[in-house]
Amino acid sequence: MVLGVKFRDKSGESGKSKLTDTSPFLKLNYYFNENLMVYVGTYFTNLDSGTLKDYNNFGTPQNITILRSVPSSYSGIEPFAGFSLNSNYFDLNGNVGLTPKVNNGINSKFIYDIEGKLKTTNNKISIGLYQRPIRDSILSYVGTADPYSYKNWGRAVGTGVKASYEQSIDEKGSFVYTQASIEKIKGQDIQENTNINLIVLPKIFTGKLIGDKDYLGLFFLYSKYSKDQDCYYYGCGGYFSPKNMFIVAPMLEGFYFMNERFGIHYKVFLGGLLLKNNDKSSTDLAFDGYLGGVYMLRDNIFLNLAGEYRKTSKYSEIFTSAYLQYFFGKRYNITENDLLKLEKEIYKR
Numbered sequence: 204m205v206l207g208v209k210f211r212d213k214s215g216e217s218g219k220s221k222l223t224d225t226s227p228f229l230k231l232n233y234y235f236n237e238n239l240m241v242y243v244g245t246y247f248t249n250l251d252s253g254t255l256k257d258y259n260n261f262g263t264p265q266n267i268t269i270l271r272s273v274p275s276s277y278s279g280i281e282p283f284a285g286f287s288l289n290s291n292y293f294d295l296n297g298n299v300g301l302t303p304k305v306n307n308g309i310n311s312k313f314i315y316d317i318e319g320k321l322k323t324t325n326n327k328i329s330i331g332l333y334q335r336p337i338r339d340s341i342l343s344y345v346g347t348a349d350p351y352s353y354k355n356w357g358r359a360v361g362t363g364v365k366a367s368y369e370q371s372i373d374e375k376g377s378f379v380y381t382q383a384s385i386e387k388i389k390g391q392d393i394q395e396n397t398n399i400n401l402i403v404l405p406k407i408f409t410g411k412l413i414g415d416k417d418y419l420g421l422f423f424l425y426s427k428y429s430k431d432q433d434c435y436y437y438g439c440g441g442y443f444s445p446k447n448m449f450i451v452a453p454m455l456e457g458f459y460f461m462n463e464r465f466g467i468h469y470k471v472f473l474g475g476l477l478l479k480n481n482d483k484s485s486t487d488l489a490f491d492g493y494l495g496g497v498y499m500l501r502d503n504i505f506l507n508l509a510g511e512y513r514k515t516s517k518y519s520e521i522f523t524s525a526y527l528q529y530f531f532g533k534r535y536n537i538t539e540n541d542l543l544k545l546e547k548e549i550y551k552r
Contacts, residue, residue, distance in 0.1 A: 360388070472491040
């Protein structure tokens, strides 16, 4: 059983791209055996974007007369369920859920992520299908109200396919990882969009640079959208969607165990960012730092704490997660796998 809270704060223009998400959550896991696990849970989602100040670039301002105010916050339940089936030769993982039901006349969206992975001694190859919410603003996440009419629009979801390949280099965790995805993004009364993503990450074991086990890597990201939907007029999606984006960043990752009861996981990226929109290009420095720790309070209760900070000259974002984990059985120590699971749990799935 897991009980905790996830928090996210994204910078941006008040009432538009700014987003604060505070979501207490409850999750129940059940293990049939060491290979098969199922879970159910829900987020109690609370969203806030601040008060809209610029009505001239929002909704349908050509109608001139403002008929109603735009809500700055929404709350709703975000249920989810999933499973994990693992063996020596393959993994099969899946989860399903609903986006929050809020009082704005736009129905919740069904979301899912199903992935199969084949494994050999030195290789892993996976393919998956997914439908994900675009959690970039209140407009893209749950939808919003047009102040110049009585219409609502938004709540974007991306439906796509993804594939990855991982080549192991040694027995100490060094690898070369590649992932590609393509998705169609749709929503209520918003323009359809296409997104292509490519990630390449080689990572090499370096011994004890800082902690007990450290790695150096080089992170490559390419992302392309067919349309720029980072706007808030009626029909826009309200999410970051550059025509072309490149990131190249050296990476340091490591693990440190103070004793059998306490371990930490850290990861830092710092590199160059190139954005291209139409005929305009810009460069920037991008930073991403993550720190997570697991402490065994008792032999069946773990405290998990994690935080991540992302920063460029025009943007910042904070993710945090804190939760208690109760096991219906004894545990004797913290493992690297506990820390890797915590890193995944800092985000909503």
